[in-house]
Amino acid sequence: NAGVTQTPKFQVLKTGQSMTLQCAQDMNHNSMYWYRQDPGMGLRLIYYSASEGTTDKGEVPNGYNVSRLNKREFSLRLESAAPSQTSVYFCASSVTDSLYEQYFGPGTRLTVT
Amino acid sequence: ELKVEQNPLFLSMQEGKNYTIYCNYSTTSDRLYWYRQDPGKSLESLFVLLSNGAVKQEGRLMASLDTKARLSTLHITAAVHDLSATYFCAVENNAGNMLTFGGGTRLMVKP
Numbered sequence: 001n002a003g004v005t006q007t008p009k010f011q012v013l014k015t016g017q018s019m020t021l022q023c024a025q026d027m028n029h030n031s032m033y034w035y036r037q038d039p040g041m042g043l044r045l046i047y048y049s050a051s052e053g054t055t056d057k058g059e060v061p062n063g064y065n066v067s068r069l070n071k072r073e074f075s076l077r078l079e080s081a082a083p084s085q086t087s088v089y090f091c092a093s094s095v096t097d098s099l100y101e102q103y104f105g106p107g108t109r110l111t112v113t
Numbered sequence: 114e115l116k117v118e119q120n121p122l123f124l125s126m127q128e129g130k131n132y133t134i135y136c137n138y139s140t141t142s143d144r145l146y147w148y149r150q151d152p153g154k155s156l157e158s159l160f161v162l163l164s165n166g167a168v169k170q171e172g173r174l175m176a177s178l179d180t181k182a183r184l185s186t187l188h189i190t191a192a193v194h195d196l197s198a199t200y201f202c203a204v205e206n207n208a209g210n211m212l213t214f215g216g217g218t219r220l221m222v223k224p
Binding site: 040041042043044045048050056058059090101102103104105106107 | 117146154155156157158161201203210211212213214215216217
């Protein structure tokens with residue numbers, strides 16, 4: 001039981017490049033979330049998926065797209081990366097769309113130059 | 114818009130001392146969460162507070178929630194070095210679909 005896994009762990013992009021961050025959970029959770037954490041700050045919600053087949057915007061969705069591929073997997077895509085998207089990205093999951101007991105992945109550290 | 118403020122932002126304390134971290138939030142909510150983050154690591158759930166007056170304790174940490182005052186506290190008793198980490202509170206919105214995080218309190222416990 002690996003919990004929430006994220007790939008890659010680190011990534012460096014040039015401005016304008018695109019990439020997809022992958023997240024998978026093996027806990028049979030219904031809801032999944034993408035957050036970003038900037039230095040010295042708390043997490044901010046980018047997008048979430050309350051259940052398979054649904055996605056909704058969070059606090060800071062601009063510049064990102066998401067796909068809930070199946071119950072296990074939730075990906076985050078940067079179509080044209082910008083230096084302002086340099087951050088640590090965390091994926092999380094929870095049993096239901098209630099936020100009780102949200103489990104976090106290890107994070108992806110992204111630098112955009 | 115829900116805003117969450119923690120203070121202090123940084124706390125350096127000696128082992129054996131007590132201290133309290135405060136989490137204030139701006140709009141009505143009945144649910145609040147505390148997390149711990151070690152440097153370079155992910156977040157670990159510490160406490161889930163689901164109603165007014167809720168109190169949870171685990172080891173040297175105790176969290177409480179006063180929804181009327183829109184305030185949660187995380188009290189540290191007889192601090193030890195292993196408690197050094199950044200602590201975040203997060204408040205659930207009324208729709209129950211989003212958490213807003215505070216800016217974190219970086220705790221350093223010195224021998």
